[in-house]
Amino acid sequence: MKTDKVQSSSEGSFTSNGAPRVFTVEHLNTLIRNLRDQGYAVIGPVVQDAAIVYDEISSSEDLPIGWIDTQSNASYRLTKRAAKTLFNFTVGPQSWKKYLHKPSVRILEAEKNGNEFAVNDAQPPAKKQAFLGVRACELHAIAIQDRVLLGGPYVDPIYAELRTNTLIVAVNCEKAGGTCFCASMGTGPRAEHGYDLALTEIRESDHHYFLIETGSALGATVLAGLPAEVASESDIQAANRVIATATHQMGRKVDMSEMKEILYRNTENPRWQDIASRCMSCANCTLVCPTCFCTTIEDTTDLRGTRAERWRKWDSCFTMEFSYIHGGSIRTSPGTRYRQWLTHKFGSWGDQFGSAGCVGCGRCITWCPVGIDVTEELKAIRDSELVEAGSIKSKE
Amino acid sequence: MRSVAKPKLAVWKFASCDGCQLSLLDCEDELLQIVGAIDIANFVEASRNVMKGPYDVSLVEGSITTPHDAERIHKVRRQSKLLITIGACATAGGIQALRNYTDVKQYASYVYSNPEFLETLNKSTPIADHVFVDFELRGCPISKAQLVETVSAFLNGRKPVTPPYSVCMECKRRGTVCVMVAHGTPCMGPVTQAGCGAICPSYHRGCYGCFGPKETPNTGALADQWKAMGITNDGIVRSFRGFNAYADAFRKESEAHEE
Numbered sequence: 001m002k003t004d005k006v007q008s009s010s011e012g013s014f015t016s017n018g019a020p021r022v023f024t025v026e027h028l029n030t031l032i033r034n035l036r037d038q039g040y041a042v043i044g045p046v047v048q049d050a051a052i053v054y055d056e057i058s059s060s061e062d063l064p065i066g067w068i069d070t071q072s073n074a075s076y077r078l079t080k081r082a083a084k085t086l087f088n089f090t091v092g093p094q095s096w097k098k099y100l101h102k103p104s105v106r107i108l109e110a111e112k113n114g115n116e117f118a119v120n121d122a123q124p125p126a127k128k129q130a131f132l133g134v135r136a137c138e139l140h141a142i143a144i145q146d147r148v149l150l151g152g153p154y155v156d157p158i159y160a161e162l163r164t165n166t167l168i169v170a171v172n173c174e175k176a177g178g179t180c181f182c183a184s185m186g187t188g189p190r191a192e193h194g195y196d197l198a199l200t201e202i203r204e205s206d207h208h209y210f211l212i213e214t215g216s217a218l219g220a221t222v223l224a225g226l227p228a229e230v231a232s233e234s235d236i237q238a239a240n241r242v243i244a245t246a247t248h249q250m251g252r253k254v255d256m257s258e259m260k261e262i263l264y265r266n267t268e269n270p271r272w273q274d275i276a277s278r279c280m281s282c283a284n285c286t287l288v289c290p291t292c293f294c295t296t297i298e299d300t301t302d303l304r305g306t307r308a309e310r311w312r313k314w315d316s317c318f319t320m321e322f323s324y325i326h327g328g329s330i331r332t333s334p335g336t337r338y339r340q341w342l343t344h345k346f347g348s349w350g351d352q353f354g355s356a357g358c359v360g361c362g363r364c365i366t367w368c369p370v371g372i373d374v375t376e377e378l379k380a381i382r383d384s385e386l387v388e389a390g391s392i393k394s395k396e
Numbered sequence: 397m398r399s400v401a402k403p404k405l406a407v408w409k410f411a412s413c414d415g416c417q418l419s420l421l422d423c424e425d426e427l428l429q430i431v432g433a434i435d436i437a438n439f440v441e442a443s444r445n446v447m448k449g450p451y452d453v454s455l456v457e458g459s460i461t462t463p464h465d466a467e468r469i470h471k472v473r474r475q476s477k478l479l480i481t482i483g484a485c486a487t488a489g490g491i492q493a494l495r496n497y498t499d500v501k502q503y504a505s506y507v508y509s510n511p512e513f514l515e516t517l518n519k520s521t522p523i524a525d526h527v528f529v530d531f532e533l534r535g536c537p538i539s540k541a542q543l544v545e546t547v548s549a550f551l552n553g554r555k556p557v558t559p560p561y562s563v564c565m566e567c568k569r570r571g572t573v574c575v576m577v578a579h580g581t582p583c584m585g586p587v588t589q590a591g592c593g594a595i596c597p598s599y600h601r602g603c604y605g606c607f608g609p610k611e612t613p614n615t616g617a618l619a620d621q622w623k624a625m626g627i628t629n630d631g632i633v634r635s636f637r638g639f640n641a642y643a644d645a646f647r648k649e650s651e652a653h654e655e
Contacts, residue, residue, distance in 0.1 A: 049573040049600065074621065076578045093573055103569040280614040282586035283561060287568035298557050303429040303548045314569055319561040320611045334612055369564075369576045369586050370621045 018214060021228035022235050025208045028086065028199075029060045031169070034225050035130045040167060043099060044132035045092070050078055052092040054099070057132070064089060071178040071362070073371025084208070087133060087201050090177030091361050095290035096131055096138055100162050101145060103314045107158070107297075112306040123158055130167040134195065136188030137180075137359040139170055141290030143194050147353050148293050158312075167218060170195035174242045176249035179362030181375055184253035187359040189246040197223060200239040211239040252365075252375045255382065256356065260347040266381050267339065275377060276335030278370055283316035285364035285372075286341065291357050296321070317341050346378060403452035403551065405430075406438035408472050410458025410465050411492055411520060415537040416483035417441050417457050426544050433551055449475030453550060456529075459485040459520045461492060466517070466526060473527040480546065481523045484536035484639040488608050491536070493520040493642035520642065533558065536606040536639035539591050560611040562586055563603050566594035575602055582622050584635060587613040587645070608640040615649035629653040 023030075035042050036058065044057045047064045057063065069089040070077045076093070108121035134142070146163065149156040170191035173180075182188030191198040196219030200211040211231055214220045231239075286292045296315035301308045315322055317340055323331040331337045349357030358374070365373045407417055421442060423430065430436070437447035454476035460466050473479055484490050495503065496519045504511040523529055533542055542558050549556035559565070563585035567574065575581040575597045583602035585594070589610040596603050609615070619632050627635075636650035 049578065051573040051578045053571065053573065074577055075580075076574075093578070094571060098571065103571070277614075278617050278620075280562070280586040280617050281612055282564040284564050284568065284574070284586070287565065299554070300545065300557065301548050301552045301554070303426060303433050303544070303551060305548075305552045314565075316561070316565065319559070319565070321559065321561070332612070334614060367574055367577055369574065369583070370617050 018220070020231040020236060020239075021212045021214075021223065022209050022231045023212065023226055023228040025060075025086070025201075025210065027226055027228070028210065030226055031222070032057065032059055032132065034222065035167070038128075038222075040128045040130035042130045042132055045087075045089070047078065051076060052078070052089055053094045054092075054096065054131075060086065063087075063133075069177065071366045073179070073365055073373055074367075074369055075371070076366050083203070085201065085203065087171045087199075088174055090173060090175065090180055091135055091138065091363060093288055093363065093367055095288065095361075095363070096134060096142060097145065097290055097293075099129060099131070100142065100166065101149065101156075101159055101293060102162075105158055105312045106309055107312050108310045110308045110310075112308075117308075123161065126161040126165040128165045128167070129162075130169060132169045132171075134168050134170045134191075135173055135361075136170070136191045137182045137185075137361040138290055139168070139191055139194035140182075140185075140187040140359040141361070142168075144291045144353065144355060144357065144359070145293055147355075148291075151353070167222070168195045168197075170198040170215075172198065172200040172239070172243050173246040174201060176246045176251070177362055177366075179252065179365040179373075180250050180360065181252040181254055181362060182360035183247050183250045185256070185356060185358060185360035189250075190243045195219070200242055202235070202238045202242060204238055209235075211235055252362070252373075254346070254358070254360070254375050254378055256346070259356075259378070259382075260350055262382055262385065263343045263347040266384070267343075269381055269384060271377065271380050271384060272335045272339045275338050275372065276333060278372055279334050279338050280370060281318040281334040281337055282369060283318040284367050284369060286316040286318060287314055288363040288367045290361060290363070291345075291359060292316070294322070317344075342374065342377065345374075402433065402435045404437040404447065404450075405434045405547075406449070406451040406454045406472075406476070407436075407441070408438075408454055408456045408458075409441075410456065410469065410486065410523070411461040412458030412483065412485040412490065414441065414457070416486075416535075417455075419482075419537050419540050419543055420455070422540055423544055430547065434547075451476050453478045453480065453547075456481045456486050456523050457483055459489045459492060459522060460517070460526055461495075461520045462516055464515065469523060469526050478530045478550065479523075479527065480531045480533060480550075481529050482533045482538050482543065484534065484606065484608060485520075486523045487532045487534055487643075488640040489520040489522050489642035491639050491641070494637060495520055496642050497637070522642070531556065534589055534607040535591055539593070541593075542591055558591060560589055562610045563588045563590050563592070563594050563597075563607070566590045566592070567597050570594060570598065572598045575600060576621075580625060582625060582627055582631075582635065584618075584638075587615050587618050604638055605635070605646065606639050608643045609645035613645045615645050616652070619649055619653065629655050 032042050045052045046055045052064050063086050066080045110117040110119045149159040173189035195215040198213040294315045295312045298311045318337050320329045323329045345357040481487050546556040576583045581602045584605035585603035588605045589607040591607045632653040633650045636646040640646050
């Protein structure tokens with residue numbers, strides 16, 4: 001049976017369908033149940049090992065009810081409050097690429113028959129999955145991976161299969177995390193496109209309900225099965241206030257003006273050495289990044305040499321093998337690896353894929369074990385030019 | 397009569413706990429395949445039947461701690477086409493390399509009533525300090541999967557896949573929440589080589605550094621972060637002086653924090 005096609009946001013076909021609606025908090029469970037009844041594995045935020053991660057859920061009871069996160073450089077803590085909030089937290093260590101661009105995939109197996117190999121590169125068919133709680137930055141990250149892995153002449157069939165079978169229920173952020181900077185990247189906190197449905201959790205004077213916006217025909221079909229009423233003007237205002245709070249809370253920012261040119265001019269900036277003294281090249285930043293897409297290929301054989309497998313695994317530009325070419329690695333020092341990563345994310349990514357490679361989710365700041373902050377490093381490099389320009393001026 | 401001789405494998409023990417050799421015996425499912433593919437010519441922990449050398453592959457466990465062993469390793473090298481060291485003892489001197497930071501004679505006098513009969517070296521050193529080593533398998537103990545991978549890579553004439561990157565790579569791929577960032581638990585993962593599958597953090601423990609320093613390890617940055625987390629110099633020294641206490645990067649970092 002052919003599965004329902006989900007329109008990819010890269011096709012630019014998402015438009016707001018009709019007026020926003022509202023439903024009570026209890027009906028979130030109806031939405032989850034309906035999706036499950038329609039054959040979707042519903043994946044949402046859950047508390048696991050003192051963090052909010054993504055996993056399959058069966059009801060709204062599985063959500064992080066009352067949990068709030070506090071994030072800063074190299075620090076993430078959860079606390080539980082009495083208020084029964086469902087989405088009053090920001091993004092955790094995992095991103096949706098766990099389910100779209102998986103950490104480890106067997107891409108083929110080969111069996112030896114005499115002097116020949118029978119190669120099987122068929123993938124198991126993807127099951128329908130519904131993401132619940134995708135934030136604005138993550139919608140942008142998925143759109144970026146769509147451009148990288150589906151755009152152009154070489155389409156990743158494994159990603160395409162998973163992506164086609166994915167339904168997205170976004171949630172607007174009601175607060176900014178301690179390391180968020182989506183507002184300055186133009187990627188949030190409001191979910192604007194790339195979703196099938198988008199929810200805003202509203203808690204005002206004892207009312208706890210959701211405002212729902214529809215982003216696709218599929219989303220409209222799903223919503224049709226729910227007891228949702230047309231939102232009033234005051235509901236829409238309330239939702240706007242929720243999102244405005246998140247915008248105003250955001251403490252970090254990146255000034256993207258001329259960023260590519262600045263990075264290109266500063267390949268020999270001493271700041272790279274300063275970063276290298278702090279960077280462990282452990283690769284955490286790249287693996288938590290929702291847009292980083294690099295993989296490595298590992299071949300294995302059995303002891304008899306009759307069976308081989310080829311695996312694709314998440315890789316990182318922070319490993320030595322990543323830049324290994326004939327004769328050795330070309331980026332042997334951690335400073336050059338960090339420069340490569342940052343320059344790609346905020347500079348050359350634009351030439352390659354038409355946008356920045358960063359969505360301002362702040363994961364790389366929180367989950368760097370030593371708390372290196374990309375916003376601070378970019379500002380330091382930008383400011384070093386001002387200092388230079390200033391000193392030249394004062395000499396005149 | 398076989399038309400083609402199977403490669404001969406020998407397993408040698410130096411100063412060690414035998415845990416890495418046990419990893420080979422632990423390959424229950426794979427062992428039958430191994431026996432089919434190679435002749436286990438010298439493996440006294442598995443069989444008393446010892447075939448004479450030379451051997452195609454020697455797996456060497458343990459470190460050099462006595463004058464006798466310092467001689468014996470040269471005999472092993474001479475009989476081996478390919479010499480692969482297995483485990484933290486053989487690759488870095490092991491936990492017994494803690495003696496390298498103390499006075500061995502004094503220790504011996506505490507333990508033995510007649511220490512004068514003891515013939516021991518002042519330092520526990522890795523095999524590569526004594527003879528040329530073709531390939532090193534890290535870990536305390538080694539990973540069974542990496543051992544099978546290395547043997548099968550040798551049998552199939554290809555390079556073994558034993559990546560020198562950090563344990564963090566394995567944590568993130570398996571979806572483990574970072575114990576350092578989310579729990580405030582000091583973890584050796586960011587400076588330790590992958591290979592174990594990131595076991596300890598998946599049980600909410602910091603990495604102990606069993607696989608030794610990763611490629612280009614920045615141990616100083618990790619120690620600075622631990623200090624900011626409230627770990628004392630003594631704690632830092634102890635963490636870097638574990639199973640790989642004498643591995644270069646860990647040794648230097650521990651020495652930098654000695655008071």
